[in-house]
Amino acid sequence: MSIVDKMDSEMLKKWDALLEDLQKYIPTHSYTSWFLPLQPVSANEQVLRISAPNRFHSEYVEMHYRDVLKKCIKTVFGKDLLVQFTIAENLQQDISSEKSTPGPSPRPTVTERSDRENLPPQEYYVEDRYSQLNGRYTFETFVEGPHNQFAKVASRAVAEAPGNTAFNPLLIYGGTGLGKTHLLQAIGHYARTRNPNRRVIYVSSEKFMVDFITAIRNNRLNEFGNIYRKADLLLVDDIQFLESREGTQEQFFHTFNDLYQRGKQIVITSDRTPKELKGVEERLISRFLSGLTVDIQPPDFESRIAILQKKADMDQVAIPPEVIEFVAQNITTNVRELEGAMTRIFAYSSLAHTDVTINLAKKVIKDILGVRKTRHISIDIIQSAVSDYYKVTENELMGKGRKREVALARQVIMFLSREISGMSLKTIGLRLGRRDHTTVMHACNVIGKKIRENKEFAREIDAIRHQIDLTAG
């Protein structure tokens, strides 16, 4: 008996009415992705129980549609009901039976085998790609916290059933060094472990472009296309790199469509939201948005501690808790830097044959923060990164115009010049169209406040910092 059979026909009518009502408020695509897979389980005077395909699905519905669901329940049932989600048994069973399948991995089908046997030499590249996955980047080594929980659960759901969730494509975005590549590769590892015959391709969009150009040069465009079209799971890192590369975007668009139409899974990372990707064709952006977009934020204090502790455990080194705490307090925005600090502390202590102490940690952190402050990056590099980002010309920046983007770009340049190169307010003002030092001070305050209060804006600034880092080398 299916779960629906357990409900009386009156209840089923109500369920249909509820779905119909929901459609008035929710765009068709979202409705199809999130509500059609739900099933009613039971209802009484207080509680409506609903089955969802997996935990992520139910959490997503609760998080994004709680209010509208509540409203429609009241309309249809005539009162407020508590909603309880359960996870669909059949999916759970599939997963556990697949997990417990003993013995050798499934043999490739005849088509798969003959495909592989007939591959031209370049096609083995597919396997090489897989070996590029970093063995440390797995779900087990990924520390979950409020800042990345949603991204982690979505990645896990996709890795468990690539191509079989509503999250296709899955796009993970967030600032630099926050774990996007780690998660992307964890998906690849997990999907491969579950089914070793799955063709997993991990590629950075930069590599995709280089391969594409090489293929054009060598007249091997068809082979290039075939490599990617064989993927069951395509993992593309740092998609922002495709900005303003029309030819590569075109190629990627075809690859994307081909895989998508055949139900293959695509996962993409980016340092900003799809809408912020300037110079990426609208049709690609809308493809990206047709699945699920999740973000990763900088870790909070507790998560930073947990990440540091995990690294210490993995490297099998004992670190006094006060040292971990000290590092977590001082390095706040980037997990890569957090790890870098720990590595340096270990290195110092082993070279100097001393214990890891708080004083040693203080010295290392001081060096790191000091280097960051005094790094010599010219205002020209900062200016060019900001004006590229906001699409503002040098004349506009130097002029007196008060157009919103121009004024914002000017203020951001002032803020970043102060932060990165430590220049005096006066010098910055002079370099930016002979402005007074109080104007620069005001700009630094305004931008600093906006970064603290507005996460989207903080990410914008982070993306610009990243670009400056890349240019400065």
Ligand SMILES: Nc1ncnc2c1ncn2[C@@H]1O[C@H](COP(=O)(O)OP(=O)(O)OP(=O)(O)O)[C@@H](O)[C@H]1O
């Ligand atoms: N939640 C986490 N748990 C454990 N390690 C993490 C976590 N987040 C990030 N890291 C580690 O931090 C380092 C940087 O992460 P990663 O390279 O994935 O960042 P990214 O977001 O892809 O950065 P970029 O945009 O600069 O490429 C990696 O060594 C990764 O293992």
